[in-house]
Amino acid sequence: xxxxxxxxxxxxxxxxxxxxxxxxxxxxxxxxxxxxxxxxxxxxxxxxxxxxxxxxxxxxxxxxxxxxxxxxxxxxxxxxxxxxxxxxxxxxxxxxxxxxxxxxxxxxxxxxxxxxxxxxxxxxxxxxxxxxxxxxxxxxxxxxxxxxxxxxxxxxxxxxxxxxxxxxxxxxxxxxxxxxxxxxxxxxxxxxxxxxxxxxxxxxxxxxxxxxxxxxxxxxxxxxxxxxxxxxxxxxxxxxxxxxxxxxxxxxxxxxxxxxxxxxxxxxxxxxxxxxxxxxxxxxxxxxxxxxxxxxxxxxxxxxxxxxxxxxxxxxxxxxxxxxxxxxxxxxx
Amino acid sequence: xxxxxxxxxxxxxxxxxxxxxxxxxxxxxxxxxxxxxxxxxxxxxxxxxxxxxxxxxxxxxxxxxxxxxxxxxxxxxxxxxxxxxxxxxxxxxxxxxxxxxxxxxxxxxxxxxxxxxxxxxxxxxxxxxxxxxxxxxxxxxxxxxxxxxxxxxxxxxxxxxxxxxxxxxxxxxxxxxxxxxxxxxxxxxxxxxxxxxxxxxxxxxxxxxxxxxxxxxxxxxxxxxxxxxxxxxxxxxxxxxxxxxxxxxxxxxxxxxxxxxxxxxxxxxxxxxxxxxxxxxxxxxxxxxxxxxxxxxxxxxxxxxxxxxxxxxxxxxxxxxxxxxxxxxxxxx
DNA sequence: TTGAAAGCGCTAACAG
DNA sequence: CTGTTAGCGCTTTCAA
Numbered sequence: 001x002x003x004x005x006x007x008x009x010x011x012x013x014x015x016x017x018x019x020x021x022x023x024x025x026x027x028x029x030x031x032x033x034x035x036x037x038x039x040x041x042x043x044x045x046x047x048x049x050x051x052x053x054x055x056x057x058x059x060x061x062x063x064x065x066x067x068x069x070x071x072x073x074x075x076x077x078x079x080x081x082x083x084x085x086x087x088x089x090x091x092x093x094x095x096x097x098x099x100x101x102x103x104x105x106x107x108x109x110x111x112x113x114x115x116x117x118x119x120x121x122x123x124x125x126x127x128x129x130x131x132x133x134x135x136x137x138x139x140x141x142x143x144x145x146x147x148x149x150x151x152x153x154x155x156x157x158x159x160x161x162x163x164x165x166x167x168x169x170x171x172x173x174x175x176x177x178x179x180x181x182x183x184x185x186x187x188x189x190x191x192x193x194x195x196x197x198x199x200x201x202x203x204x205x206x207x208x209x210x211x212x213x214x215x216x217x218x219x220x221x222x223x224x225x226x227x228x229x230x231x232x233x234x235x236x237x238x239x240x241x242x243x244x245x246x247x248x249x250x251x252x253x254x255x256x257x258x259x260x261x262x263x264x265x266x267x268x269x270x271x272x273x274x275x276x277x278x279x280x281x282x283x284x285x286x287x288x289x290x291x292x293x294x295x296x297x298x299x300x301x302x303x304x305x306x307x308x309x310x311x312x313x314x315x316x317x318x319x320x321x322x323x324x325x326x327x328x329x330x331x332x333x
Numbered sequence: 334x335x336x337x338x339x340x341x342x343x344x345x346x347x348x349x350x351x352x353x354x355x356x357x358x359x360x361x362x363x364x365x366x367x368x369x370x371x372x373x374x375x376x377x378x379x380x381x382x383x384x385x386x387x388x389x390x391x392x393x394x395x396x397x398x399x400x401x402x403x404x405x406x407x408x409x410x411x412x413x414x415x416x417x418x419x420x421x422x423x424x425x426x427x428x429x430x431x432x433x434x435x436x437x438x439x440x441x442x443x444x445x446x447x448x449x450x451x452x453x454x455x456x457x458x459x460x461x462x463x464x465x466x467x468x469x470x471x472x473x474x475x476x477x478x479x480x481x482x483x484x485x486x487x488x489x490x491x492x493x494x495x496x497x498x499x500x501x502x503x504x505x506x507x508x509x510x511x512x513x514x515x516x517x518x519x520x521x522x523x524x525x526x527x528x529x530x531x532x533x534x535x536x537x538x539x540x541x542x543x544x545x546x547x548x549x550x551x552x553x554x555x556x557x558x559x560x561x562x563x564x565x566x567x568x569x570x571x572x573x574x575x576x577x578x579x580x581x582x583x584x585x586x587x588x589x590x591x592x593x594x595x596x597x598x599x600x601x602x603x604x605x606x607x608x609x610x611x612x613x614x615x616x617x618x619x620x621x622x623x624x625x626x627x628x629x630x631x632x633x634x635x636x637x638x639x640x641x642x643x644x645x646x647x648x649x650x651x652x653x654x655x656x657x658x659x660x661x662x663x664x665x666x
Numbered sequence: 667t668t669g670a671a672a673g674c675g676c677t678a679a680c681a682g
Numbered sequence: 683c684t685g686t687t688a689g690c691g692c693t694t695t696c697a698a
Contacts, residue, residue, distance in 0.1 A: 001446060001470065003691055014669045019693065029667065048447040051691035052393060052673050060448075061394075061426070067558075068412055070609065074509040075408030079401055082429055091392070091426050096415055113334060114381040115424070137334065137379075161679090247609070254613045276403065276580070280554040280587045282615050297476045328530075334676055362683060384675035387690050422667065447691090656683045 002043035013242035022047065040102045051152040052299035062090045062303055063119040065107050067099035071219065072275040073245065073292075074122070077143075079297030088304050089116065097188060099218075101125035104108060118303035123148075124187045139306030141299050145188035153302045157290045159189065163196025164269045165323050166205075166288050167242050171204045173329055175240035175268055179212035181227040181252055182219060182244025193244050193272070211236045216248060224251025232259045239267060240329075246271035246278045249285055253328065268329040283327030288322045351642045353458025355380065361563035377420035391539060395423045395636055398440050404418065404552065405608040406625075407455070411475075413629030414453060421423035421637050423450065432520060432551075444469035456481075457520045465650040472639030474632050486611040486635045490623045490654040492522065496529025497536075498603035498656050499603045499621050500575050504537045506574035506662055508601055513587055515552060515577025526577050526605070529532035544569045549581060565592045572600060573662075578603035579611045582618055590604035601662040612641035616660030623654045 004022070007021045008015045020028050021036040028036070039045075055058050064081050066074040093116060097103040111119050118139035133152045141153040150300035157291055170178050180197050193214075203209055211234070215323040224243055228251065228314045231238060249271030250314035253263050261267050263283055270276060274289030298317055318327075337355070343350045346365055353361050354369040355378075360367070372378075386392050397414050399407040415425045426449060430436040437459045444452050451472035464483045474486040495656035503511050513530050517523040527546075534541055544567070547560035557576055561584065564571060582604030585597050594600050597615055604611060607622030631650055 004693095005691080009662065015692085016670060016694085019623070020668085022691085027667070032668085038622075040593040046445045048691050049386075049445060050383055050387045050447045052693075054381075054387055054676095054691080055693045057674075059383060060363070069402065069415065070405070072403070072405050072408060072610075075411075076403040077407060078427070079429060081402040082427060091428070093424050094411070094415060094427050095424070096412060112379045112382060114383045126612040135677085221609060225613065227646075250610065250613050254615060259613055277405075277583065277610055278553060280558065280583050282587060282590055284587075303680090335678095338675080349678090349686080350684060353684085356677085360683065365684080386679075387675080387692095388677045390690075522675085567690090602668050 001048075002045045002049070007036065007043055007045050009033040010043060025163050026138065030321045031280045034213050049286070058307075059117050060089065060091060061093050061116045062300070063093045063095060063111055063116045063121075065095045065097055065104070065121040065123070065148070065156055067122065067124055068096055069094065071245070071247065072277065073273040076275060077292055077296060080121060081300060082291050083291050084297045084300035088300065090300075092322050097124070099124035101127070101130070101186070105130045105134060105152075108136060109134040111138060113138045117307050119173075124189060128210055137155070141301050141302045141306075143295065143299050145192065148188070150223035153306065153315045153317075155302060155317045155319060157294060157295075157300045157319050159192035160196040160199065162272070162288045162321050163193040163242070164200045165196075166272065166286075167197050169323055169325065169329065170240040170242065170270060171200060171206070173268065176206060177209070177212065177238045178206070178240045178242060179214060179236070179238035180242045180244075181214045181216055181224055183213050183215045184217065190244055193242075197242055209236075212238055216244070219245045219248055221254070224248030225255040226251075227246075228252035228255035229259065230282075232256070232261070237261075237267075241267060243269065243271050246273045246275045246285060246287055249287065249328070250277070250281060253281070253283070253285070256286065260288035264329050264331040270329055274324055279324075279326070283331065285325060286326045286329040287324050288321055289324045294319045334379070334381075335378045337378075340369065340372045340376055340378050342369040343376060366504045379425065388418065390641075392448060392450050394426050394449045394515045395633070396426045396428060396444055396449045396454075398428045398430055398437070398452060398454040398456070399611050400455065400540075401429055404578070404580065405610065407605040409608060410625055410629060412462060413626050414633060415561045415631045417633040421633065424631075430457070432457035434460070434463070434519070438467060441469060442467035445539070446471045446473060449489045449638050453632045453636065457522060458549045466641040469541060472636050474639075476628065476632050478525065481521070486614065486639065486648045486650075487648045488628060488631045488635060488652060490621075490628075490652050492525035493532065495605070495623075495625055495654050496526040497577070498529075498654075498657060499605065499619075500530050500533035500656065501536070502619070502656055502662065503573040503575065503603060504539070504599055506601065509539060510542070510545065510571045511539070511575060512547060512564055512569070512571035513575045513577075514547045514557055514564075514581050516546050516548045517550065523577055526575075530575055542569075545571055548621065549577070552578045552588070554563070554580050554584035557581030558588040559584075561585035561588035562592065565589070568619055570594075570600075574600060574602050576602065576604050579606045579608045579618060579620055582661070583610070583614060586618070588615070596659065597664040603662055607657055610658070612657075614661075619659045619662040620657050621654055622657045624652050627652045 271287035278285035504649035548637035
């Protein structure tokens with residue numbers, strides 16, 4: 001691999017001059033520039049980013065920490081982050097945590113200022129303590145939850161309100177026995193969505209029935225299907241279910257069908273995330289749709305601001321969401 | 334940020350000794366080790382990976398280039414690659430190309446030996462020429478397609494055989510007018526799957542009807558739904574459809590339903606990729622299931638072998654696949 | 667305008 | 683066992 005020095009030698013000039021040409025700095029004597037360019041081409045010189053960054057004190061990378069890329073929501077989000085990051089000449093490093101505290105903490109701690117220029121983290125189980133202890137010394141932005149009282153930039157949607165909106169919709173369409181799937185005290189997301197669920201019930205004067213609250217460890221189809229099956233076989237048949245993400249919801253729809261219930265006639269189901277599939281499933285899924293593009297953009301912008309030395313209070317930015325009303329609650333088909 | 338030197342100063346030893354302790358090298362006098370460890374703790378020392386890698390001539394990163402992370406198949410695959418890479422102390426950098434030649438080429442060219450130690454690429458539209466011109470000088474492994482005759486390690490499934498298997502299954506279950514959705518001459522994947530489709534038809538002595546071949550530019554639900562709608566409204570009603578990925582298939586199922594056709598009674602549908610959703614949709618989707626974990630593992634292993642200096646002929650590794658027979662072709666429910 | 671030289675933080679010879 | 687020292691490839695004063 002050709003280095004600056006090689007090029008300089010070949011062109012018969014100093015490293016500085018070559019560096020100047022490469023970086024388009026101050027005026028270089030045309031004659032020299034020509035020779036440098038020739039040497040550059042002849043050697044096929046490619047700058048060593050590692051060395052350059054060492055010198056400049058930046059890395060050219062930002063990290064993105066998500067539970068699992070195999071969850072379509074995070075796949076979609078990650079895609080958006082990569083796109084947004086490219087606009088600031090950043091490449092994106094992705095780490096997975098399974099939404100568990102230990103991997104989240106370890107990953108956080110491993111994020112040195114020498115690896116990445118900043119990190120976007122989507123923590124589920126992290127505690128305040130983990131932050132204070134393992135602050136990686138780089139700009140950080142939290143994506144999604146904000147149950148933690150830590151002085152870090154945050155971007156997300158109003159989870160409590162979103163959950164309340166979803167449940168309210170079920171109530172407005174006449175449902176009364178509304179179950180929830182996804183309860184999980186170790187997940188920040190779950191806690192907030194539970195709160196919204198309870199608020200909506202309270203608001204409508206409906207009873208809170210513990211037997212209609214189904215926990216879920218992971219948030220895959222399987223978990224939704226199992227939770228739904230359990231509700232149905234234990235005789236706690238709801239007339240609607242609010243699921244904490246779309247995968248749980250699709251699993252629940254399937255389980256309901258397998259048990260002979262028709263969605264939405266017998267049971268209405270609403271999800272959360274509006275992943276691409278939900279507009280095409282049978283029935284299509286009513287769900288909360290966060291503006292994922294804005295989420296990704298904003299997160300990257302926040303990192304950029306801090307990386308450029310932006311100081312001041314941590315920001316907390318709310319991104320809009322909408323409720324997509326589809327067949328799983330109003331049964332158009 | 335504390336450096337080795339700071340630690341050495343504080344511990345009253347040389348940098349070398351600190352480096353030895355940090356890297357667990359040769360025996361260090363216990364007394365010194367203790368002092369070093371104290372200093373390490375006191376300063377909260379974190380090695381500067383950039384500098385270390387500069388010295389070692391490695392970067393600690395591998396790149397993964399995929400069309401879109403928002404396609405669940407690639408999300409699942411990327412998750413597997415990240416997991417496998419971690420076992421070799423690599424972090425994974427993800428780049429998206431939209432399956433288009435230009436971004437693929439640009440990304441390939443930008444992959445210097447100083448950015449990453451290797452790259453796993455899942456090219457769709459790249460041509461041989463692009464490789465010879467923009468070879469990044471790092472270990473490369475192609476994931477998925479292998480239409481190109483370039484001397485690069487490759488891991489994938491036998492696409493032609495897989496496609497043939499899928500179509501054969503349709504024929505065996507009595508289908509005769511078998512359409513295909515996803516044809517696209519610029520995509521390597523599509524070309525191979527078309528070949529398998531044709532082989533299966535020929536094998537069974539079925540006619541090849543051009544009007545049953547529906548192209549698709551992108552491979553999302555939308556594209557599948559549109560292609561299906563077009564087939565149906567133009568009067569080319571098939572009794573089965575082979576879709577080049579699961580998203581197209583789900584879109585097609587939905588469009589069929591919207592036009593009043595029942596899957597699989599009127600039209601059987603088979604997909605490709607076996608993304609998580611396909612086991613839970615209504616109807617669940619018959620699809621080709623590549624062993625994604627093996628795919629990811631093997632790709633990383635190939636990079637590792639080359640990065641460790643492994644020479645020799647480019648390898649071409651075939652990963653097994655199975656045909657998951659589900660409701661969309663045999664209608665259990 | 668260009669060259670020489672220092673140094674980013676680290677590792678690896680090479681002495682001691 | 684440990685210290686000294688020379689770079690890895692690059693950018694950046696500082697002089698010339």
